[in-house]
Amino acid sequence: MRRMNNENEDEVLANDQSGLQLNDESNEGHGGVVLKKGPWTTSEDAMLVDYVNKHGEGNWNAVQKYSGLLRCGKSCRLRWANHLRPNLKKGAFTAEEERLIAELHAKMGNKWARMAAHLPGRTDNEIKNYWNTRIKRRQRAGLPLYPPEVCVQAVQENQHGRSSGGINGGNKLHHDFVQKNYEIHSPIFDGWNGSQGILPYAPELPDISAYTSMLKGFDSSDYCNFEQLTSANHKRLRESTTPFIGSGGMSTNWFYPFDQIRDNTSDKIAQSFGMQSPFDLGPSPHSSICYSHSLSNGNSSTSKPTYEAVKFELPSLQYPETDVGSWSTSPPPPLLESVDDFIQSPMPLSALDSDCSSPQNSGLLDALLYQARTLSSSKNHYSDKSSNSSTATPCDRALSSTLNKYETDWDDYTDTVSPFGATSMLNEYPAASASANSLDERPTVNSFNG
DNA sequence: AACCGACTCAACCGCTAGTTT
DNA sequence: AAAACTAGCGGTTGAGTCGGT
Incomplete structure (x- = not known):
């Protein structure tokens, strides 16, 4: 081909003008050709x-x-x-292009055409293929989709946007960024029902208020008809249902079992992988930024009643970009659209802010920050190893700590001999480990068993 | 050498939004 | 206002290639 x-x-062509799908009756052109x-x-x-x-x-x-x-x-x-x-650029993506794609994807999601607009000479199809391949590779290896600098930048930009205020000063992170780096699964997206009780660990769920803060302004009635949503919008919903490792049983095995990492040492590892609540900015919230981890535990014994609501509501956090102007004042659009736009909502680069449509209600970062505030104000048994600038808010410190730790962990993560690296996770996930030695994944070197 | 699974990517399909009639 | 048409987008498919066994 x-x-x-x-x-x-x-x-x-010469031999087979009539061959190769040529005779598909359903493909008639003008005049019955x-x-x-x-x-x-x-x-x-x-x-x-x-x-x-x-x-x-x-x-x-x-x-x-x-x-x-x-x-x-x-x-x-x-x-x-x-x-x-003309002017099509052929060949492999350069490192800079790859970085840009990751950055764009973090902000736009699967908006291939828009991304292509920022990559001269590249086509949406090319980018899409590249990304899908990348996703497969990285998921198989248990690696985060986004490089740390992209995560950090996205978070910082978001933070900046927030501090600068304004109606667009909120979230620039795309749902995929959230979902794939925070791994906030929704039953919509990951067949949650089939996994209930499967996950071996039961992460503490964040205070629902973190989510409600994300959801403020939303009409609760928008979330009442989930069944219709899922069936009617099945195809579109798949957009965000990037299959994760073990997604046959869903994200069940995406992380190594929490139960296995209960001692002190492994606690640290667990934290490094964000095994706590994904929004937990306490011990090592940073790790939830880029390390996938599942919220879709479904373990009802530990899940707060609100959890399901969270899972239901998360996809509805973004409005269609056309609604930007009314973001802070108007009720949300119908859920169907909300979900779709949550999945696909463009989050342009800040440098390309012309079409920036970030809502004030920022979702992920708000939740992060809210949780940071919550945790900072409560007793934090990891308290304040980070520098406590007299001017920094608890939230800032938490976020700063998050980012710093995250960067550190990324190093660990990419360090093949680090017990905190991917190896440990891969070893806990044989399927991932078995096939992790390709391309941009580093080979597994040793195992870490806590 | 043959087989097999993974990977890549061109091309197709279904759908939606925008425009025209 | 509604139907028809058109362009474009994103997801999926499938054939060819590659690398390992």
């Missing part, structure tokens, strides 16, 4: 380029009529956009 040389492509599907040949490319040169882009449905191509307009547009248009 893509590596098929041009000669072979033309051969295919059967449209071709499948790989493009060089001659088809030439025809398309010729057409575009003469008529310009757009009006793709006319291509077939005027160029003689037996392709639907859609196919032509795609071929042009992804392969034929």
